[in-house]
Amino acid sequence: MTQDAFSETLITTASDQVFVDMRREIVEGSIEQGSKISEPELAKRYGVSRATLREALNRLESCYLVERKANVGCRVVALTAERLIEVYQVRSALEGLACRLAADNMAPDEVQSLKQLLNQHLQTQRVKEGESYYQEAGDLDFHFRIIKGSKNEHLIHLLSNGLYQLIRMYRVQMGMVGPRVSKAFDEHLAIINAIENHDGELAELLMKRHISASQANIQAKFDLLAAQKKAAQ
């Protein structure tokens, strides 16, 4: 029984393992977006029965990575520009809330630890100059800590088990390693300061802006890729 990195999923059963594996493959694009999922084929590939695979598919559906139709089957979700907007609208509202709650509920040592993490990121960033570390794992870590700091279990579940896998999927598959690294760092700093001052209103506002900027960044990348794709035809 191990624990998964990207959500607090305890891996105890075979279907847990298949769920986590498939999730990784979908997020990273090994299993192509929009592609149909054949139950018999994948069951054989993961070495489990169809019942076990279907259990995993059910859970992938609840985090919006696949879509099912009765008697038809399962498809990996398709990353469209429209859906990106929808997801980020929801994310902004929820993570804004998380930030406001965190300003009230985060323990002082949690805040200190988060500030320390930011400093550490700054060091790493200076050395590696635009290395993808910060943008990927570091940014995720920052957001997760604030989400947890809200102490709202329902909200935490909704974001970390629900939305974030889909958001990661966009980021990974769009290849987000842009020039937003240093800007994002400053924004993170401002947010944590607001939280430290228990200024929930400001923290919420800053987080919403931060997320809007992130959305704009991904959207630009999306349009760029779409244009390249069109030119290649």
Added chain:
Amino acid sequence: MTQDAFSETLITTASDQVFVDMRREIVEGSIEQGSKISEPELAKRYGVSRATLREALNRLESCYLVERKANVGCRVVALTAERLIEVYQVRSALEGLACRLAADNMAPDEVQSLKQLLNQHLQTQRVKEGESYYQEAGDLDFHFRIIKGSKNEHLIHLLSNGLYQLIRMYRVQMGMVGPRVSKAFDEHLAIINAIENHDGELAELLMKRHISASQANIQAKFDLLAAQKKAAQ
């Protein structure tokens, strides 16, 4: 193949039917909150195999009505005061967003139809004087229409398939038929006016307030019931 009233669930398979039936029983309290669910027992009761039942349980889990632990089993969610607060914090953020979006995206005829519905509610209310109709179905209908008016599919799914069943569970089991009926009507009117004027900011604010009031109302009932329960011991 029929359609379910409380979410756009198309009932095609046996597990669909079990899912909808169980959901109703849990929301209404026929299946007691906090109680353990025995797979063999319920499978027999619904006349399906365990596989089919488990499929339904998976979906009940994704709308937060049951909780599962690996190798241990399934429990109906317990309605606590803490959870009520958490859920309403999330609801307020999401439905506030829905309202803001609806102010931009709702079609004029949808707005008119909603105003008409409100008038109809007013008539009914005058006749039946505090009858539970408005509080239950009418209020739900109002909120659902605005949620749909946001045109954000992800948000719509999150609210109608996710949160609202849990919210209904609180309302039904707390026996919400209070004196908020007329007040709620006025609040609804103000909200739809803001939407009609495309004033998203105001609409969001009003909706958040409306939901806060609703939360306070349920919370009061919750405390009352808790006090009665304590006195009875």
Added chain:
DNA sequence: TTACTACGAATTGTCGACAATCTTAAAGAA
């Protein structure tokens, strides 16, 4: 050629049985 129908292959939904795990209760040791 085009549209419709009917058939067959493949896929999904459902079932009953077996294996792995947890829970309960009894038995034994400190």
Added chain:
DNA sequence: TTCTTTAAGATTGTCGACAATTCGTAGTAA
């Protein structure tokens, strides 16, 4: 007595097979 250990019982997880439905194809008629 109280705590630990162990074994039986029950419950969940997993499997392979069968039934129901869908999708593609070939064939027929207009």
